[in-house]
Amino acid sequence: MVDLSWLIMVIEIENLSFSFLGAKKPALKNINLRIKRGEFVAILGPNGCGKTTLALCMTGIIPHFFRGKLEGRVLINGKDTRENEIHDIISDVGILMQDYESQLFFPRVDDEIRFQIENFGISSKKMEEISKEMKLSPLLKRNPLELSEGEKQRVIIASILVTDPDILILDEPTSQLDSEEREHLLGILRHLNAHGKTIILITHNTHFARYCSRFLVIRDGRIVEDTRDRGFLEKAHISDLGIEPINYNWGNHKISTSNDLQITIRDLSYKVERPVLKKISADIGNGEFILILGKNGSGKTTLVKHLNKLLKVQKGRIIINGKGIEDYSQREIAKLIGFIFQNPEHQIFRNSVEDEIRFTLDSLGLNEDNLNKTLELFNLKEYRDRSPHAFSTGEKQRIALASVLVSEPDIIILDEPMTYLDFEAKKHLIEYLRAIKESGKTIIVISHYPDYYKSLTDRRFIIADGKISEE
Numbered sequence: 326m327v328d329l330s331w332l333i334m335v336i337e338i339e340n341l342s343f344s345f346l347g348a349k350k351p352a353l354k355n356i357n358l359r360i361k362r363g364e365f366v367a368i369l370g371p372n373g374c375g376k377t378t379l380a381l382c383m384t385g386i387i388p389h390f391f392r393g394k395l396e397g398r399v400l401i402n403g404k405d406t407r408e409n410e411i412h413d414i415i416s417d418v419g420i421l422m423q424d425y426e427s428q429l430f431f432p433r434v435d436d437e438i439r440f441q442i443e444n445f446g447i448s449s450k451k452m453e454e455i456s457k458e459m460k461l462s463p464l465l466k467r468n469p470l471e472l473s474e475g476e477k478q479r480v481i482i483a484s485i486l487v488t489d490p491d492i493l494i495l496d497e498p499t500s501q502l503d504s505e506e507r508e509h510l511l512g513i514l515r516h517l518n519a520h521g522k523t524i525i526l527i528t529h530n531t532h533f534a535r536y537c538s539r540f541l542v543i544r545d546g547r548i549v550e551d552t553r554d555r556g557f558l559e560k561a562h563i564s565d566l567g568i569e570p571i572n573y574n575w576g577n578h579k580i581s582t583s584n585d586l587q588i589t590i591r592d593l594s595y596k597v598e599r600p601v602l603k604k605i606s607a608d609i610g611n612g613e614f615i616l617i618l619g620k621n622g623s624g625k626t627t628l629v630k631h632l633n634k635l636l637k638v639q640k641g642r643i644i645i646n647g648k649g650i651e652d653y654s655q656r657e658i659a660k661l662i663g664f665i666f667q668n669p670e671h672q673i674f675r676n677s678v679e680d681e682i683r684f685t686l687d688s689l690g691l692n693e694d695n696l697n698k699t700l701e702l703f704n705l706k707e708y709r710d711r712s713p714h715a716f717s718t719g720e721k722q723r724i725a726l727a728s729v730l731v732s733e734p735d736i737i738i739l740d741e742p743m744t745y746l747d748f749e750a751k752k753h754l755i756e757y758l759r760a761i762k763e764s765g766k767t768i769i770v771i772s773h774y775p776d777y778y779k780s781l782t783d784r785r786f787i788i789a790d791g792k793i794s795e796e
């Protein structure tokens with residue numbers, strides 16, 4: 326018999342529009358889309374264009390868990406998401422969310438995976454199969470929150486796969502992954518796709534999207550491109566669509582050296598159960614741009630957290646501007662060093678964008694001269710009264726950047742600041758960093774994506790096995 330299963334539509338969307346409650350404009354407008362079983366679809370487009378909203382509509386999370394106005398229809402394996410309960414839909418489609426940490430609930434990996442099956446009724450054979458497939462076998466008794474980012478994602482994917490859904494949606498899955506973990510995840514997705522799963526990948530990382538077989542571009546809530554042309558990502562016009570061209574040249578830089586020592590780290594060691602940092606020493610000059618590289622879990626964030634006293638020095642010394650870090654008050658350090666966290670969700674607390682930024686100024690005892698300038702610089706002026714929680718992740722990242730940089734600290738530490746940003750916002754941030762570098766600021770960036778910073782980087786530090794080396 327001829328296999329016609331590939332003809333089956335797993336997702337059918339008709340005239341879908343959605344507005345979040347209280348939003349001025351719809352997040353999705355008149356979307357029509359049909360996805361066949363076994364397709365490998367990339368969804369691309371600038372920050373705030375509606376990618377995550379569309380993903381949430383394709384899982385029933387919208388309208389079941391978000392308030393707003395939905396028009397049109399979404400059918401998952403023929404089931405209307407509005408007319409069916411969420412647990413009936415979720416067995417057909419699983420999602421790895423943009424903020425995937427919020428999907429982890431249990432203190433043990435095996436329970437996390439079992440939980441998806443009613444009453445934890447998973448056979449040990451199935452558990453073994455899934456853990457092997459996701460390379461989780463040695464981790465089953467570990468606490469998911471203590472795993473590396475790639476491992477956390479694999480736990481969630483495993484917990485989705487136990488219910489054997491037809492469709493797997495991944496919203497920006499490479500955001501926190503080092504290159505090895507990225508390739509590993511890609512391998513898993515290609516394997517699942519080859520075995521008939523429909524994969525939908527939302528990403529700003531065009532390099533990662535290159536194995537997809539269909540490309541959708543969303544702008545301003547509408548689908549503006551839908552193509553099965555495999556060469557699409559190499560086309561010149563994709564930057565006009567707000568997408569980073571594959572192998573985009575982020576430029577080169579003449580290295581500048583600084584003689585004025587600003588930060589000295591001597592024999593810094595740090596231990597939680599096992600040693601994380603082992604006798605690290607480094608010198609950073611005034612106005613230098615330092616890029617810190619290293620695999621997931623190597624200790625990069627742990628190192629920089631010492632610089633702004635988020636972590637207390639256990640062993641060793643840190644001297645900044647000639648003074649031991651222990652002699653700085655928390656407030657003095659906060660004034661001197663701006664720190665942008667890895668995940669913007671961890672940096673946003675207030676009720677409006679403007680309050681978020683004003684809070685920094687108030688807590689550091691600064692006046693409001695910079696407030697409007699900063700709102701403008703990060704393209705946030707029209708959003709100033711909106712709650713920062715009701716934004717897309719890339720928009721939240723811009724808010725987090727603005728709320729720290731408004732105080733114009735002398736030293737700026739950015740932990741993987743680019744990954745949620747679209748092409749325009751990335752270019753914008755590089756230009757901004759160039760301007761503040763030229764004005765003499767010291768910048769330390771942690772990243773798995775060194776190419777973005779090529780035009781700025783003076784020195785590269787590599788952290789591996791708790792030790793530091795310079796490239």
Ligand SMILES: Nc1ncnc2c1ncn2[C@@H]1O[C@H](COP(=O)(O)OP(=O)(O)OP(=O)(O)O)[C@@H](O)[C@H]1O
Pocket residue numbers: 345346348352370371372373374375376377378379423714715716717718719720745747
């Ligand atoms: N909970 C919410 N309440 C109100 N508006 C929201 C909410 N979440 C997102 N929005 C708005 O809906 C629009 C689409 O957001 P969405 O999160 O789908 O964008 P995205 O394409 O996923 O962006 P990103 O690339 O930054 O992840 C944006 O204008 C955003 O500000």
Ligand SMILES: [Mg+2]
Pocket residue numbers: 376377378423496717718719
């Ligand atoms: Mg999103």
